[in-house]
Amino acid sequence: MTKPFFDRIALIGIGLIGSSIARDVKDLGLAGEVVISTRSIETLKRAEELGLGDRYTPSAAEAVKDADLVIVSVPVGASEAVAQQIAGSLKPGAIVTDVGSTKASVIAQMAPHMPEHVHFIPGHPLAGTEKSGPDAGFSGLFRERWCIFTPLPDTDPVALERLKDFWTALGSRIDEMDPQHHDKVLAIVSHLPHIIAYNIVGTADDLETVTESEVIKYSASGFRDFTRLAASDPTMWRDVCLHNKDAILEMLARFSEDLAYLQRAIRWGEGDKLFELFSRTREIRRSIVQAGQDVDAPDFGRHALDVKK
Ligand code: NAP
Numbered sequence: 001m002t003k004p005f006f007d008r009i010a011l012i013g014i015g016l017i018g019s020s021i022a023r024d025v026k027d028l029g030l031a032g033e034v035v036i037s038t039r040s041i042e043t044l045k046r047a048e049e050l051g052l053g054d055r056y057t058p059s060a061a062e063a064v065k066d067a068d069l070v071i072v073s074v075p076v077g078a079s080e081a082v083a084q085q086i087a088g089s090l091k092p093g094a095i096v097t098d099v100g101s102t103k104a105s106v107i108a109q110m111a112p113h114m115p116e117h118v119h120f121i122p123g124h125p126l127a128g129t130e131k132s133g134p135d136a137g138f139s140g141l142f143r144e145r146w147c148i149f150t151p152l153p154d155t156d157p158v159a160l161e162r163l164k165d166f167w168t169a170l171g172s173r174i175d176e177m178d179p180q181h182h183d184k185v186l187a188i189v190s191h192l193p194h195i196i197a198y199n200i201v202g203t204a205d206d207l208e209t210v211t212e213s214e215v216i217k218y219s220a221s222g223f224r225d226f227t228r229l230a231a232s233d234p235t236m237w238r239d240v241c242l243h244n245k246d247a248i249l250e251m252l253a254r255f256s257e258d259l260a261y262l263q264r265a266i267r268w269g270e271g272d273k274l275f276e277l278f279s280r281t282r283e284i285r286r287s288i289v290q291a292g293q294d295v296d297a298p299d300f301g302r303h304a305l306d307v308k309k
Contacts, residue, residue, distance in 0.1 A: 004165035010067035018073035019137030022052040037063035077239035080109035092117040103179035105243035119159035143171030187247035197229035
């Protein structure tokens with residue numbers, strides 16, 4: 001693979017994901033020039049202070065002019081507005097991609113605005129943290145993490161290969177699937193766990209009046225691990241819920257059925273059923289570690305990750 005070099009890359013949105021891409025592009029020398037645009041002047045100023053790019057502009061249309069690669073990293077609900085802003089300024093032959101956590105909705109919002117002369121290739125790096133904003137990004141975020149592309153039927157294979165090479169250079173592993181399948185898979189591996197975490201932390205918060213701060217005091221017994229997910233960005237997750245509604249509702253229905261099964265087993269003292277389920281789930285944890293998607297350290301790997309930094 002030759003180095004995927006772009007003369008000009010435009011980053012629209014410079015939060016956790018956009019700024020992590022910016023840091024990698026700089027470290028790896030993947031662009032002649034990086035132009036950054038974001039909605040608010042405060043974030044734009046911060047990006048400049050952090051030296052994330054070469055040029056900064058509050059106008060997304062201005063930023064994409066003459067860019068060979070445009071990466072849109074905004075909450076999925078803002079995709080259409082951004083597409084409308086940039087559509088008239090895109091360079092012929094440019095690759096336009098995104099990083100949104102839902103794909104069918106982003107395609108429905110962006111594709112109709114994309115001119116024929118650009119390559120619109122939706123993507124989603126499966127990497128992140130519960131933090132947001134340009135300070136939260138770091139180089140190496142995408143290393144060993146999957147990046148899924150959901151190309152359109154008429155996507156140019158050469159442009160797709162070029163974009164894959166770019167993400168490979170960032171350290172990602174590459175996969176491809178159709179947008180509906182992506183949204184179902186992500187509903188179970190990412191969206192449902194976040195919704196469960198938001199829900200359990202909300203329930204515990206309601207109980208605080210009864211337990212008088214014991215929820216926080218004794219949180220290391222398990223509760224704490226849900227709070228990390230539940231601290232994720234409210235705007236991003238509101239948009240994910242609204243824009244992957246069908247798949248999330250389907251997974252929630254299955255989850256509720258399985259929860260009822262578990263509830264029954266506990267009520268009727270069916271220890272064998274509980275033991276069988278808990279053994280099965282422990283195996284899943286092992287497979288995740290074996291697949292290199294987490295480290296096999298106690299405390300959910302937190303101390304080990306701290307040491308690694
Ligand atoms: P973030 O840190 O909150 O940054 C969001 C960026 O989008 C900021 O530059 C913000 O601009 C801009 N923005 C917010 N609302 C906007 C609007 N209505 N119109 C235009 N721009 C807007 O978010 P992030 O974590 O980087 O997430 C960006 C995208 O990546 C989302 O689509 C998300 O689904 C996806 N993603 C996130 C993760 C994760 O773990 N966080 C992982 C994979 C994919 P201002 O600050 O200037 O307002």
